[in-house]
Amino acid sequence: MLKKQDYRFSVAPMMDWTDRHCRAFHRVLTKRALLWTEMVTADAVIHGDRARILGYGPEEHPVVLQLGGSDPVKLAQAARIAEDFGYDEVNLNCGCPSDRVQSGSFGACLMAEPDVVAECVFAMRGAVSIPVSVKNRIAIDDLPARETLFTFVDKVSAAGCSVFTVHARAAWLKGLSPKENREVPPLDYGLVAQLKRARPDLAIILNGGITTLDQCTEHLGTFDGVMIGRAAYQTPELLGSVDARLFGAAESVSAPQAIRAYEPYIAARLSEGASLHSMTRHMLGLFAGQPGARQWRRILSEQAPRKGAGLEVLRAALAAVEENLPAG
Missing domain, CATH: 3.20.20.70 (Aldolase class I)
Structure with a gap:
């Protein structure tokens, strides 16, 4: 309740x-x-x-x-x-x-x-x-x-x-x-x-x-x-x-942390026949206003809808962002 x-x-x-x-x-x-x-x-x-x-x-x-x-x-x-x-x-x-x-x-x-x-x-x-x-x-x-x-x-x-x-x-x-x-x-x-x-x-x-x-x-x-x-x-x-x-939780959840935590769900749905795009379309707004946001959206928008697209696309998009994030 x-x-x-x-x-x-x-x-x-x-x-x-x-x-x-x-x-x-x-x-x-x-x-x-x-x-x-x-x-x-x-x-x-x-x-x-x-x-x-x-x-x-x-x-x-x-x-x-x-x-x-x-x-x-x-x-x-x-x-x-x-x-x-x-x-x-x-x-x-x-x-x-x-x-x-x-x-x-x-x-x-x-x-x-x-x-x-x-x-x-x-x-x-x-x-x-x-x-x-x-x-x-x-x-x-x-x-x-x-x-x-x-x-x-x-x-x-x-x-x-x-x-x-x-x-x-x-x-x-x-x-x-x-x-x-x-x-x-x-x-x-x-x-x-x-x-x-x-x-x-x-x-x-x-x-x-x-x-x-x-x-x-x-x-x-x-x-x-x-x-x-x-x-x-x-x-x-x-x-x-x-x-x-x-x-009042102790810590916030960063976008990279959320992406990695979402991976098992994506993998499970992909194994059931769902498309990668049906899931990653909800993630396009991550990193808005941050360096690398354009690459993130471009990779997911162009590659996730392709037949057979899998977690490698999501990981490539995240890697493109992390290359642009400030160190530390």
Whole structure:
């Protein structure tokens, strides 16, 4: 069972990015971060290839499965399957603004349907013993932010949800792309802070616009946890300092240390038929801004996709970087 401390730092769920290989890589950088899957629809969990969709390694714990949907019966069934697979928590997505999600009547559009979300959470809670959490926006479109957020959280928490990860932006469902929805609507950390002060019994995790561990430390003075998305993915080396900076671990993990720790995982997946590129694509941001970073990206981008590429490519890329790193 997850404890309050486990929510202190999370890596956000990101479609096409936070797959099993990505999570295994992030785990060698940080043992304490809470890792999340990509969003998976309840229908996919129920009817799809579960081993492919839900498969993960024991090294990934603690790990959250994020579900998309708005049918309480299906979500309860999917949550039960997630629990059987050993996930530490199941989360309901109420924040994604993509057209595909809207057409399925879930994601951010559920911010206008708190009674539906409450019904879904109640059903999921009744089906599993693991925690059920919600990830949401502060509002959508022209709905008043404070009233929308507080009403949503009050109704959903009354159904048994005690953990909310709040992306501190409204979502504009018409006129903005998903990328623009992550950047254009203004951040309102103050409103989320008001929610935390008004609902101290709830765990409130802040998401949106956080890019550095200094910012994380500052926000942890107000919130129960912080969640970083693209910054953690595009510059994964920052994850190597999470355990030391935010959890009191003795040492940070360097990028070379993480690469070598990831090698056994890569070797195991290669032996199962996975491609090297499917794993190294998550590592391209290592060494960003450092000497040798260009060589690192070039070698992995050009050679990892080749048929039969193996660990020798990764080792050659690391050697090219280490030639440029300052001594000592």
